[in-house]
Amino acid sequence: MTNNIADIDNCKTMLVIGSNTTEQHPVIGTRIRRAVRKGAKLIVADPRGIDLANIATLHIRQRPGTDIALLNGLAHIILKEGLEDKEFIANRTEGFDEWRKTVEQYTPARVSEITGISVDDLFTAARLYGGNKPSTIFYAMGITQHTVGHNNVLAIANLAMLTGNLGKPGAGVDPLRGQNNVQGACDVGGLPNFYTGYQRVADDAARAKFEKAWDVKLPPTPGLTVGEMLQAAHDRKVKAMWIIGENVAMSDPDSRHVVESLNTLDFLVVTELFMTETAQLADVVLPAASFAEKDGTFTNTERRVQRVRKAVNPPGEARADWQILCDVANHVSRITNHGAAEWSYNSPSEIMDEIASLTPSYAGISFARIETKGLQWPVPTQDHPGTPILHTEKFSRGKGLFSAVEHQEPAETPDQTYPFTLTTGRILQHYHTGAMTRRVPGLETLAPEERVEVNPDDAARLGLNDGDWVRVTSRRGAVESRAWVTDRVGHGLVFMTFHYAEALTNALTNTAVDPIAKIPELKVCAVKVERASR
């Protein structure tokens, strides 16, 4: 998020696009509801009638995969109506005139045709976002999990720059990160192309810095992303893998392919709390400590680095990941004799000190400083108070660049054989592949099984009643579960979660990825829906 969570109180208009906030980020969802209670305007752009749509000033249902057309269309109207922030554009941005030529092609009539949203609603949305400022945009995987995910985000940034909604209270571009520490895992280099703090592995100076700090020669070429690793395993280029706390056999697209890939490996190690679907495929499973059994830090979606504290001992011989990492690293080093010194960290606090020493945005962070309250990066020095709002004076690259992006259809669109669009996500009561939440009896009481959301008109045509068993089939697999007949989904759209192993939704999803972000198009694939014979 460019802005902090508490800053929601300062928003006058909120555009929520591709985020089912009250279910996926419930406490941010409550902040949005509180802001609406106090008079803020809320635009929900979502193909589904999510909970927030009930209190929205305007709910627009774009056809899945048409966000660029929608966002360009809003920019088009904002320009037509003279609602753009001319001063911000002149002082803080570049590439405006070039970009303008593209959005001029996105007339309300054309955008309405592509997205399925009425021209009137497009005007209402544009006037609210561009006219009732400050405005902020919340988005999540509904924007990014597309083959145009990267361009979707650019289109959002364009809209925010056009209206000067960046670098000030109540404004912002606010991606909501899905997992407790997905922000932190990225920040500290859990990515194939970056060291900590987004320092590029391909950059000679950055690499030299880490080679010196770690006293070892480092590989200069970026590595593989998750999807590429699995494909490389399938192709026998990757022979051994270590999966730490992820259940890819359920969470990644095209589960059959994932399982085949992992089974092709010569050697798979999984570190886990439970015998997950992925752990079952391993050659060695190492028992890990849970968050309540170790010290450390998580970084949240507003870039706040906060303490995690050990409250109880791990069960049996389970150990914290950082301890397992040290042991494995030292064992391997002894065999390969690569010459680096033994890892001898005594505590997570020492590891954070090393992160801070190598990472400009974390330089001022230490366990002592975040003992009572977390700090929001960038924290460049020991006495820096942290940064609640980004880009107040300038952007990371200097001027904000308008990037022209064009609408492009999803990789798989409905056809005669697969006439429905499947979109996937999570629900309030469960989390990801359910390894934790499905072991909580009360959560199972609330949400015991998968329910495919089917529009009432579609259900009538298919002869389906609420609660009937349905079979959902894609080019990659088939899944059976009960139907929830509801107008939460529009015509031709079905929604499923990926929480339930017994209804393995990712057996259906598409592995097509965004060419830059390499993110799979989990939000759109084509399926067939029929009554199941049970």
Added chain:
Amino acid sequence: MPISMTINGKAIQAKEGMSVLDACWANGVSIPTLCHHPDLTPMGACRLCVVEVEKMRGLVASCTLPVSEGMVVHTETPKVVEERKFVLEMLLSDHPNDCMTCEADGNCELQNAVYQYQVPWKPHKGKTHSYPVDGDPNPFVFTDFNKCILCTRCVRACAEIQGRNVWGVANRGFRDKIVAGADVTMLEAGCESCGACAAYCPTGALTDKSSRGSGRAYQMKKVTTTCVYCGVGCQFDLNVKGGKVVKISSNAKAAVNGMALCVKGRYGYNFIHHKDRLTKPLIKKDGAFVESTWDEALTLVAQKFAEAKGDSFAVLASAKATNEENYLIQKFARAVMGTNSVDHCARL
């Protein structure tokens, strides 16, 4: 403009718009409250916070009285004490005398006030309420409205914190009661099971169901930590007793969320001590997992990893692991295994 006033003979400065209660609290003068909570809109319902203000008639609820210039306040006069005792006597006349087994014992604001003013519980001859105990099927919130004092903190917490409006007050007079929706179940009224109502309840009327009987507030060690589910970064207190996490409670000082939590954050902790937890390293032999020692597992893992050194190896880090662990994972891939093939579920 600061406002000058006098509290119990001491001259103090207060901010304009502040209540007398806040001015007292800010100056270290304690006043008991029940319906008041700093996060919620003041109500003036319970009358426990009454004070005497010179030149004002009768006693005034300090929570809804704004400060004014030259105000002279007395917070603990015999008249005030008598009134507070009366309020508490009235509440006790329709309140079960079962602190011994009450879930809220030790964490009950009514109990604290009754103790402070030494108001004895007496059997009541008149009409009392009788509501079903655990009368709502919500799996996480335990209701016992026999203990309700109609402070409406649950109503305000649901509306103002959670933004959900599940709770309301029905009827009038003695028949007043807290209801979910139009007197339906909590879930039917749109409850998201966040537990805010229980967290804000000053008595044992609304409590956490999954931790009932697992320990008194004063028996718990509280450890402040950050939630393991989504990316909001809510903080809360793990309540530990006998080496086990038996409950999660709100920590009002949490930077991001204050007292607010969602159903997973507040109640999704039973996996920690679940019987399915892995407790020993496992090595697959002839298709079946066999328990091993750490030494044996580490030796095997290191040997196989060493054989795959370079780009034949790949590692998945974890958005569930800490920053420190993820840092070591990528360092392991790059510095020890000689590959940049490290990624995690950022795209999923």
